[in-house]
Amino acid sequence: xxxxxxxxxxxxxxxxxxxxxxxxxxxxxxxxxxxxxxxxxxxxxxxxxxxxxxxxxxxxxxxxxxxxxxxxxxxxxxxxxxxxxxxxxxxxxxxxxxxxxxxxxxxxxxxxxxxxxxxxxxxxxxxxxxxxxxxxxxxxxxxxxxxxxxxxxxxxxxxxxxxxxxxxxxxxxxxxxxxxxxxxxxxxxxxxxxxxxxxxxxxxxxxxxxxxx
Amino acid sequence: xxxxxxxxxxxxxxxxxxxxxxxxxxxxxxxxxxxxxxxxxxxxxxxxxxxxxxxxxxxxxxxxxxxxxxxxxxxxxxxxxxxxxxxxxxxxxxxxxxxxxxxxxxxxxxxxxxxxxxxxxxxxxxxxxxxxxxxxxxxxxxxxxxxxxxxxxxxxxxxxxxxxxxxxxxxxxxxxxxxxxxxxxxxxxxxxxxxxxxxxxxxxxxxxxxxxx
Numbered sequence: 001x002x003x004x005x006x007x008x009x010x011x012x013x014x015x016x017x018x019x020x021x022x023x024x025x026x027x028x029x030x031x032x033x034x035x036x037x038x039x040x041x042x043x044x045x046x047x048x049x050x051x052x053x054x055x056x057x058x059x060x061x062x063x064x065x066x067x068x069x070x071x072x073x074x075x076x077x078x079x080x081x082x083x084x085x086x087x088x089x090x091x092x093x094x095x096x097x098x099x100x101x102x103x104x105x106x107x108x109x110x111x112x113x114x115x116x117x118x119x120x121x122x123x124x125x126x127x128x129x130x131x132x133x134x135x136x137x138x139x140x141x142x143x144x145x146x147x148x149x150x151x152x153x154x155x156x157x158x159x160x161x162x163x164x165x166x167x168x169x170x171x172x173x174x175x176x177x178x179x180x181x182x183x184x185x186x187x188x189x190x191x192x193x194x195x196x197x198x199x200x201x202x203x204x205x206x207x208x209x210x211x212x213x
Numbered sequence: 214x215x216x217x218x219x220x221x222x223x224x225x226x227x228x229x230x231x232x233x234x235x236x237x238x239x240x241x242x243x244x245x246x247x248x249x250x251x252x253x254x255x256x257x258x259x260x261x262x263x264x265x266x267x268x269x270x271x272x273x274x275x276x277x278x279x280x281x282x283x284x285x286x287x288x289x290x291x292x293x294x295x296x297x298x299x300x301x302x303x304x305x306x307x308x309x310x311x312x313x314x315x316x317x318x319x320x321x322x323x324x325x326x327x328x329x330x331x332x333x334x335x336x337x338x339x340x341x342x343x344x345x346x347x348x349x350x351x352x353x354x355x356x357x358x359x360x361x362x363x364x365x366x367x368x369x370x371x372x373x374x375x376x377x378x379x380x381x382x383x384x385x386x387x388x389x390x391x392x393x394x395x396x397x398x399x400x401x402x403x404x405x406x407x408x409x410x411x412x413x414x415x416x417x418x419x420x421x422x423x424x425x426x
Contacts, residue, residue, distance in 0.1 A: 050359045051359060064308070065311060066310075066311050069307065069313070072310050073307040073310065076306075077303055077307075093289075094286040095277070097286065098282040100282070101281055102279060104317065104318070105317070106264060146263045
């Protein structure tokens, strides 16, 4: 049976799970879901995720979707393999949980819109909405101001050690670093150092190597 | 020291944490953060949550924010008290985690906009944007179609037992049940039965009693 990751190589959410699997050093089979032909909205994929979005995940008879639920499962189930991604101390784990929520509700809410507008739309021949870019760049700048203060207190957002809270940011920061939005990171020294550190992780390099398109 | 919940009685996110504390039968002190005077954007609150939003939470020397991180902490730390909210079986816990992400990323993303437009705006003398209501009602209907299928398979969204994944929905559903959006729930028999079940929980009744304004 083993582990299967159903996704599309360019999907940030699929890459998030792949980065987690690589941090843990786990073998897995990548099953291509071709978004260009709408496979994600049809059977058999829709039985894995009724919302019709990649990624989906299988570990033996367990079937999951939602990238951040999948990474939590991997981090807990394979706690003793590879990089520890959730602290064993419950209070430290709670802080990682807080900053995982911040990533999802505050960072990703604006950053993924920017990535969609500036990176994804041109790939699909769509026109970037510059108003949406300006609006979300302003919101992202405010969020990164708070990250700048946070990263003055600890090396990583969830504490002194790299954790799921950092890992979840990687695919979207990677996309944004190819755009003018990189300046928002570069202007903030702690944020810049943190972003460069997490993008340089060997596990992420392996994801980029295996998910070339 | 003990447990402190910093919030505003009408805040759905503060009520989410209160519901979790009540399910666990935990004593706590409610510390009012007066949103009408902007206390959430100033010290001392801003030291608890740099993003300046309620709720924040203290348990002894541990300080947390983000409602869903707080409920996870409570559920894990006080696992043996009151209602079990995260299954002990890791695979069952992973399914709860999936549907907790669905609540946050799919349900709340539209439902909280509807609650804001229809419930919160009139309270603050603002005008409801009917276009935003129609748009989000359409999206919520699509999400509830998938809930209807899910709730044909299991009594609760995360499995056969009530869990955090259900609990997180309660405050926004409570708000929407006072509006025309209730029809979207009533039209779907499994969704209707589930929503009525979780709203009737004694822990939620206690929250409503203690958070009267």
